[in-house]
Amino acid sequence: MKFQSKGVRQTKNIASNLAKKVIKNSLQQHAQAFALEGELGAGKTTFVKGFAGAFGIKSRITSPTFVLLKGYRLPRVASQRGKQVTGYRFLYHIDAYRLKNYHDLIPLGIKEIMADPRNIVLIEWSDRVKKILPSKYIKVHIDHIGIKTRKITINNIYGPPSLKLRKGTSSPKEEMLALRSSGGAKK
Numbered sequence: 750m751k752f753q754s755k756g757v758r759q760t761k762n763i764a765s766n767l768a769k770k771v772i773k774n775s776l777q778q779h780a781q782a783f784a785l786e787g788e789l790g791a792g793k794t795t796f797v798k799g800f801a802g803a804f805g806i807k808s809r810i811t812s813p814t815f816v817l818l819k820g821y822r823l824p825r826v827a828s829q830r831g832k833q834v835t836g837y838r839f840l841y842h843i844d845a846y847r848l849k850n851y852h853d854l855i856p857l858g859i860k861e862i863m864a865d866p867r868n869i870v871l872i873e874w875s876d877r878v879k880k881i882l883p884s885k886y887i888k889v890h891i892d893h894i895g896i897k898t899r900k901i902t903i904n905n906i907y908g909p910p911s912l913k914l915r916k917g918t919s920s921p922k923e924e925m926l927a928l929r930s931s932g933g934a935k936k
Contacts, residue, residue, distance in 0.1 A: 751901070751902050751903075752902075752903070754901055757792075757795050760792045760799060760891075761799025763796070763901055764795075764796040764800040765799045765802055767800065767889075768800045768802075771837075771869065772804070777866050777885065780866065780869065780870045780883070781868070781869045781870070782863065782869075782872065782882055782887070783800075783870065783871045783872065783886065783887045783888075784872055784875035784876075784879075784882060784886055784887070784888045785797070785871060785872060785873045785874075785875060785891070786874070786888065786890045786891070787891035788893060791891040793812075793873040793874075793891060794810070794812040796901075797842050800840075800871060801840055804823050804840060804869075806821050806824075808821055812842075813842055813844045817843060817845075817847075817848070817857060818841060818854065818857050819841070819842045820840070820842075821842070822839060823837055823838055823840055823869075837867055837868070837869050839862075839868045839869070840869045841862055841869070843859075843872040843873065843878075844872075844873045846873065846874045848878060851877075851879075851880050854878060859881055860881075863883060875888075882906075884907065885905070886905075887904070887905055888904045888906050890904075
């Protein structure tokens with residue numbers, strides 16, 4: 750999906766709308782991860798603010814550039830007529846700008862955070878810590894178009910298979926051939 754934002758409010762609205770879709774989805778086997786990419790000042794933190802607001806987070810959201818990671822407890826009840834609308838419990842905001850790789854996040858418990866399906870993890874400068882991303886995540890790329898205008902591209906990313914192979918296949922290559930012959934994958 751591609752969007753054009755003409756200011757902070759629109760960027761927050763785009764993020765909020767994406768968060769509302771996430772609220773409706775069921776939990777996965779791991780944390781729901783969002784890889785945020787874009788130049789300095791593109792609006793990654795603004796996007797996180799809009800996203801967090803949709804979950805009812807009232808705290809002031811700032812980029813965790815120097816602390817690397819901030820966690821926010823999600824309200825037990827979201828704002829849809831007082832009903833519990835999500836199984837998510839925590840939102841984590843990571844800023845990997847100062848990192849060379851994911852190793853600096855290990856002492857902060859990143860493996861446990863990413864393994865818990867009740868977590869939502871938004872990672873600014875995610876390209877620096879790609880190895881911590883699950884095989885399925887959402888990529889949000891923000892480009893400067895003008896002083897206030899941004900192009901926001903949101904894609905579902907499906908990484909390499911988990912290597913749980915079908916009976917009768919012994920390699921990912923054989924698995925892909927089996928999928929193609931059964932009509933399960935595009936050629």
